[in-house]
Amino acid sequence: MSGSQLLLVIGGLILFSLLAVNVNKSIANSDLQTSNSEYISTATSLGQSVINKINTKAFDQGTIGDPVFDPTKMTPANLLGHESGETPATYNDVDDYNNFTEADTTPRAGVFNILVHVNYVDDNNPKTILTSSTSRTKRIQVAISNQFMKDTLYMYSYKCY
Numbered sequence: 001m002s003g004s005q006l007l008l009v010i011g012g013l014i015l016f017s018l019l020a021v022n023v024n025k026s027i028a029n030s031d032l033q034t035s036n037s038e039y040i041s042t043a044t045s046l047g048q049s050v051i052n053k054i055n056t057k058a059f060d061q062g063t064i065g066d067p068v069f070d071p072t073k074m075t076p077a078n079l080l081g082h083e084s085g086e087t088p089a090t091y092n093d094v095d096d097y098n099n100f101t102e103a104d105t106t107p108r109a110g111v112f113n114i115l116v117h118v119n120y121v122d123d124n125n126p127k128t129i130l131t132s133s134t135s136r137t138k139r140i141q142v143a144i145s146n147q148f149m150k151d152t153l154y155m156y157s158y159k160c161y
Contacts, residue, residue, distance in 0.1 A: 039109050043144040046104050046112050047155040050142050058093040059161040071134040077120050094138050094159050117141045136161045
């Protein structure tokens with residue numbers, strides 16, 4: 001074998017090696033994307049399940065028996081949360097879920113941590129959170145995190161009265 005043929009063989013081996021490395025990277029990236037999609041899908045399902053459960057509850061403790069026409073008669077913004085003695089099984093209104101946490105374990109992705117925040121928002125501008133007054137609209141924010149997910153997934157729902 002002459003020197004030029006040897007250089008061609010070495011060049012071919014280098015090109016083949018680079019191709020093999022790139023194929024392996026592509027396969028690894030594909031597996032990572034598939035896993036991330038599965039984690040996000042699972043987190044979305046868990047978050048939607050919590051939102052669905054919350055939306056079946058009454059708007060406010062004050063609206064359970066009789067209609068309330070004056071928003072100032074509703075639970076004050078600084079007192080949002082469950083009433084004394086209530087447990088998640090006995091929550092009866094939306095704001096009982098304020099600061100609710102839950103850890104849900106799945107077979108393939110492990111533990112998903114769920115955190116809920118409930119706030120009053122401006123009826124005309126739902127991006128504005130009200131910290132010292134009430135309104136006829138509450139925003140439910142559900143944050144879902146998992147050790148395998150790069151970012152926390154946030155889901156929002158609004159309940160109006």
